[in-house]
Amino acid sequence: MSRSSRPNADLIIHNAAQVWSFGTRVAGSGLPDVIEAGALAVADGAVIWVGPESALATEICAAPDAVWLDAAQGLVTPGxxxxxxxxxxxxxxxxxxxxxxxxxxxxxxxxxxxxxxxxxxxxxxxxxxxxxxxxxxxxxxxxxxxxxxxxxxxxxxxxxxxxxxxxxxxxxxxxxxxxxxxxxxxxxxxxxxxxxxxxxxxxxxxxxxxxxxxxxxxxxxxxxxxxxxxxxxxxxxxxxxxxxxxxxxxxxxxxxxxxxxxxxxxxxxxxxxxxxxxxxxxxxxxxxxxxxxxxxxxxxxxxxxxxxxxxxxxxxxxxxxxxxxxxxxxxxxxxxxxxxxxxxxxxxxxxxxxxxxxxxxxxxxxxxxLGLEDRVGALCPGFQADLVVHAAPSLAHLVWHLGISHVRQVVKRGRLVLDRRDVPRCS
Ligand SMILES: [Zn+2]
Incomplete structure (x- = not known):
């Protein structure tokens, strides 16, 4: 799909160290499981594009009132x-x-x-x-x-x-x-x-x-x-x-x-x-x-x-x-x-x-x-935009730092429902 045929994005998540899409598990997504230096765009509560941030400007048109969410070099995963x-x-x-x-x-x-x-x-x-x-x-x-x-x-x-x-x-x-x-x-x-x-x-x-x-x-x-x-x-x-x-x-x-x-x-x-x-x-x-x-x-x-x-x-x-x-x-x-x-x-x-x-x-x-794998659980185009930004540089940190939440933001159906920009970064 080209930039002009996609809807305008109303939420753009950028500056992520990694975006975990699980793309290889979703038929036809063409995405790898993880995108380094990734970005993600959402319209009307659904993911419309995932890819390297370097391609964001050529792939996505942002709506004038779009929300730009800075992942601050954290991880973006499905909720x-x-x-x-x-x-x-x-x-x-x-x-x-x-x-x-x-x-x-x-x-x-x-x-x-x-x-x-x-x-x-x-x-x-x-x-x-x-x-x-x-x-x-x-x-x-x-x-x-x-x-x-x-x-x-x-x-x-x-x-x-x-x-x-x-x-x-x-x-x-x-x-x-x-x-x-x-x-x-x-x-x-x-x-x-x-x-x-x-x-x-x-x-x-x-x-x-x-x-x-x-x-x-x-x-x-x-x-x-x-x-x-x-x-x-x-x-x-x-x-x-x-x-x-x-x-x-x-x-x-x-x-x-x-x-x-x-x-x-x-x-x-x-x-x-x-x-x-x-x-x-x-x-x-x-x-x-x-x-x-x-x-x-x-x-x-x-x-x-x-x-x-x-x-x-x-x-x-x-x-x-x-x-x-x-x-x-x-x-x-x-x-x-x-x-x-x-x-x-x-x-x-x-x-x-x-x-x-x-x-x-x-x-x-x-x-x-739950029988809902065509709608949630992955971050690929067409999936519900349910996602988390974690203030950690890699998945290994989430498992290593036992029992500590690094959740910085939570997005549900494209809407920012939790925003903790002051959460300390795991390093
Ligand atoms: Zn039980």
């Missing part, structure tokens, strides 16, 4: 896509940390009314409006770490009324702040206390009422189930996920976290979008995942939060050719952290990804997990 969070909830679990440090087991904490049941009680007792207000600061912190899209799960309601309340709150949050939200139904998160001796009846409620009502909302893209000792067995999860798939929601699975119990067979059987966690993944399942379209989602903040000595095999999955994504798993019980920078650094240390792989897993890999 992070957090494809696994539970950030809508009420109540606190802060006191559990002290109990755990004192040696009390999770089971003992749960028996006293703590654990997930504490979050379920508090979430049920909180209005939809109040759930929205409670989640806004969490999204604001994620934005500060460069997140521009977040998947959010229900799963602390565990009744028709409360699950729908959570889903509506998730949808409303997308209109209240810059991060786009993607809703996932997770009624199969835990057996609610009132059904503890009647689990079949809870599953009946899921398939006959909660799943169909969630589908009727029209915006719920996924249905997730927790296959684990103390949560749901494979055949129980199958019932819920098959019903959801029949109603247009794509299955996802919390799989192989504490124990290995056949969740990968179920995911492959159902053509699930993702399997998430994988600390207990069997080595024989790695080639099976690699041969499928199922994305393996790494959640290293949970590994750290739970002080789990096992590691999800990110390196082996990547080398086998599996689809790999990275997410925070922000939730009150096992990863109370919005720190996307720490997740990126831990993906290198715990899961063996190189810096450029960790970045891809947190952008384009996550977009693939």
């Amino acid at each position: 992070f896509i957090d494809c696994h969070t539970h950030l809508v909830f009420a109540g606190t679990r802060a006191e559990e940390i002290a109990a755990r440090c004192a040696g009390e087991s999770y089971l003992s904490i749960s028996a006293k009314g703590g654990g997930i049941n504490a979050t379920v009680r508090a979430t049920r007792a909180t209005s939809e409006d109040a759930l929205v207000e409670l989640a806004l600061p969490r999204l604001s912190r994620l934005l500060g770490f460069g997140v521009t899209m977040a998947e959010v799960k229900s799963g602390y309601g565990l009744s028709t009324e409360s699950e729908l309340k959570m889903l509506r709150a998730i949808q409303r949050l997308g209109a209240r702040q810059p991060i786009e939200t993607i809703a996932t139904l997770m009624c199969a998160h835990a057996i609610p206390p009132e059904f503890s001796s009647a689990r079949e009846r809870y599953l009946d409620l899921c398939v006959s009422e909660i799943v169909p009502e969630a589908a009727r909302l029209g915006f719920v893209r996924f249905c997730d189930a927790f296959v684990e000792q103390g949560a749901f067995e494979v055949e129980e999860a199958r019932r819920v996920l098959e019903r959801a798939a029949a109603l247009g929601m794509r299955p996802r699975l919390h799989a192989e976290q504490m124990t290995s119990r056949g969740a990968i067979d179920l995911a492959l059987d159902l053509g699930a979008a993702t399997v998430d966690h994988l600390e207990a993944l069997q080595p024989t399942d790695i080639p099976r995942l690699a041969a499928s379209d199922v994305t393996s989602v790494l959640l290293p903040l949970s590994t750290l939060f739970l002080d789990d000595p096992r590691r999800a095999p990110g390196r082996a999955l990547w080398d086998a050719g599996a689809r790999v994504a990275l997410a925070t798993n922000l939730n009150p019980g096992t990863a109370m952290s919005e720190n996307a920078a720490l997740a990126l650094g831990l993906a290198a240390r715990f899961n063996g990804l190189r810096a450029e792989e960790a970045l891809e897993a947190f952008t384009l890999g996550a977009a693939r997990a």
Whole structure:
């Protein structure tokens, strides 16, 4: 496309040390994955041109009122896509940390009314409006770490009324702040206390009422189930996920976290979008995942939060050719952290990804997990202009400087939504 046939740019990002486009992953882009001394132009919320700054003047016409954003020799990357969070909830679990440090087991904490049941009680007792207000600061912190899209799960309601309340709150949050939200139904998160001796009846409620009502909302893209000792067995999860798939929601699975119990067979059987966690993944399942379209989602903040000595095999999955994504798993019980920078650094240390792989897993890999890879996750012409300017000279710095955000600017759909020109540069 020539200069004259492109629309006038309304936002131009210049003076970048590198622009990470992931162009080789996008059919027809003709771009390399990274452009040194790069620049990028945006019109009407979409990327219209990426290339070396030396070509900017001959390739792009700027609108008279265009915004010129100086990247100050930093990095420009796609916005992070957090494809696994539970950030809508009420109540606190802060006191559990002290109990755990004192040696009390999770089971003992749960028996006293703590654990997930504490979050379920508090979430049920909180209005939809109040759930929205409670989640806004969490999204604001994620934005500060460069997140521009977040998947959010229900799963602390565990009744028709409360699950729908959570889903509506998730949808409303997308209109209240810059991060786009993607809703996932997770009624199969835990057996609610009132059904503890009647689990079949809870599953009946899921398939006959909660799943169909969630589908009727029209915006719920996924249905997730927790296959684990103390949560749901494979055949129980199958019932819920098959019903959801029949109603247009794509299955996802919390799989192989504490124990290995056949969740990968179920995911492959159902053509699930993702399997998430994988600390207990069997080595024989790695080639099976690699041969499928199922994305393996790494959640290293949970590994750290739970002080789990096992590691999800990110390196082996990547080398086998599996689809790999990275997410925070922000939730009150096992990863109370919005720190996307720490997740990126831990993906290198715990899961063996190189810096450029960790970045891809947190952008384009996550977009693939959500089925949105033709719109977000890369910086190529036609893609949504969701991007971050980092005050760091290379990707290696983002992984090296552990848990520190170097986010200088965040652009969402071509609009500057965070501007911290005073952030110190990493060097
Ligand atoms: Zn989770």
